Amino acid sequence: xxxxxxxxxxxxxxxxxxxxxxxxxxxxxxxxxxxxxxxxxxxxxxxxxxxxxxxxxxxxxxxxxxxxxxxxxxxxxxxxxxxxxxxxxxxxxxxxxxxxxxxxxxxxxxxxxxxxxxxxxxxxxxxxxxxxxxxxxxxxxxxxxxxxxxxxxxxxxxxxxxxxxxxxxxxxxxxxxxxxxxxxxxxxxxxxxxxxxxxxxxxxxxxxxxxxxxxxxxxxxxxxxxxxxxxxxxxxxxxxxxxxxxxxxxxxxxxxxxxxxxxxxxxxxxxxxxxxxxxxxxxxxxxxxxxxxxxxxxxxxxxxxxxxxxxxxxx
Ligand code: GLU
Numbered sequence: 260x261x262x263x264x265x266x267x268x269x270x271x272x273x274x275x276x277x278x279x280x281x282x283x284x285x286x287x288x289x290x291x292x293x294x295x296x297x298x299x300x301x302x303x304x305x306x307x308x309x310x311x312x313x314x315x316x317x318x319x320x321x322x323x324x325x326x327x328x329x330x331x332x333x334x335x336x337x338x339x340x341x342x343x344x345x346x347x348x349x350x351x352x353x354x355x356x357x358x359x360x361x362x363x364x365x366x367x368x369x370x371x372x373x374x375x376x377x378x379x380x381x382x383x384x385x386x387x388x389x390x391x392x393x394x395x396x397x398x399x400x401x402x403x404x405x406x407x408x409x410x411x412x413x414x415x416x417x418x419x420x421x422x423x424x425x426x427x428x429x430x431x432x433x434x435x436x437x438x439x440x441x442x443x444x445x446x447x448x449x450x451x452x453x454x455x456x457x458x459x460x461x462x463x464x465x466x467x468x469x470x471x472x473x474x475x476x477x478x479x480x481x482x483x484x485x486x487x488x489x490x491x492x493x494x495x496x497x498x499x500x501x502x503x504x505x506x507x508x509x510x511x512x513x514x515x516x517x518x519x520x521x522x523x524x525x526x527x528x529x530x531x532x533x534x535x536x537x538x539x540x541x542x543x544x545x546x547x548x549x550x551x552x553x554x555x556x557x558x559x560x561x562x563x564x565x566x567x568x569x570x571x572x573x574x
Contacts, residue, residue: 264289264451265297266323267440270310274317275500276549277455277485277493280519284482285453286323286530287537297447298325303332303434317502320512321519322530330447332439339434342442342472343399343427351471352427354388354397355380372406375423398430401468408463413480413539415456420463441465445474456481457492480539483546493549500549522547 266285268274274282289296298318300311315329346352357365357379365377381402383391391397401424409419427438444452459481466476487497499505502512517527523542525533 261295261448262293262450263295263297263326263448264292264453265299265444265447265449266318266325267299267301267443267454268314269301269305270314271305271307272310272495273313273501273503275485275493275495275497276505276515276519277500279317279321279323279502279515280485280522280547281453281455281482282318282323283321283516283519283530284480284523284542287525287533288451288453288480288539290531291534291537292451294451295326296324297327297330297449299330299332299443299447301332301436301439303436303439306333313503317512320502321516330443332434332443335439335443335446336434338442338446339428339439342438346401346427346471347399349471351402352399353381353383353402353424354392355400355424355426356391356395356397356430358395370406372421372423375406375421376400376425378424381424396430396432398426399428400424400426401471403467405467408467410462410466410476410479412459412462413478414542414544415459415481418459418462420460422464422467425464437461437464437468441468441472441474444477445469445472450475450477451480452477453480453482455484457484482542483544486546486548488548488551490548497549498551518550 264285266282268278268282286296288294298315300314302311311329343352355376361379362376365379367373367375367377371377380391380400403422403424405422407419408422409417412418425437426435428434443449462479462481469476485493487493493500495501499508499510502515505515506512516530520527520530520533525536
């Protein structure tokens with residue numbers, strides 16, 4: 260299988276300019292290193308009807324293309340089930356009956372890192388498990404034998420983070436992201452993972468799980484997020500931040516693409532022209548603040564025209 264990068268959006272709503280910037284980066288990392296580029300819709304959870312089509316439309320509009328068909332996680336349950344079965348046979352899983360509240364209120368184990376599962380259900384006896392099963396369905400957790408792991412990241416260097424007994428399958432039967440992402444990346448031959456740096460803290464868990472499943476650990480590049488004017492992570496409530504909102508304000512997809520490329524120090528125009536100029540070592544390491552849209556003037560009914568907006572996006 261040839262090597263590949265990917266973009267893996269969760270179809271919970273329209274992509275905003277921060278997501279689009281990450282997609283452009285993932286595409287550039289893959290294309291500039293001769294990799295294939297795959298599109299995987301992570302629809303196990305939080306999927307909203309229609310969102311996948313909107314996301315793929317917007318990715319196409321800014322010039323992000325992909326090889327082969329779109330892969331959806333909801334079509335791949337058999338792979339996740341097989342991976343959990345394999346871990347279970349190796350004594351690497353256990354049933355957990357804790358509610359979120361019980362986990363929050365449990366005294367944490369001595370020296371346990373912040374946010375780590377306290378291990379409440381790790382050593383339940385058969386009778387205790389049976390009694391708890393009668394009350395609520397179990398989640399499946401990994402039985403980890405390390406407390407942390409170190410990964411290498413193209414932008415962050417060596418990164419060490421928590422590995423705890425994280426959830427593999429939730430008690431409502433939904434496969435957890437951390438398991439699905441590892442199984443899918445390996446099954447799809449993805450050896451380069453480029454995504455927002457909010458996911459860096461999950462990465463040691465994923466790399467550890469890959470090693471338990473004898474799956475290769477991909478190269479990671481966690482890229483800076485896009486922030487709003489207050490320095491918080493960009494969100495839908497920050498005004499016109501999706502292509503459709505921006506189009507209503509007269510900004511074209513090409514203009515958005517060019518503004519995103521400019522924020523990366525790359526020339527405007529079709530993405531393929533940026534491939535030659537793309538140098539991961541020269542990427543900005545700081546988050547980018549979305550310059551936003553000018554508010555309509557009081558008393559005027561219309562938004563500023565495309566030129567005003569394009570100037571604003573360039574600044
Ligand atoms: N589906 C995840 C998200 O949209 C991304 C997962 C990944 O790239 O590993 O946040």
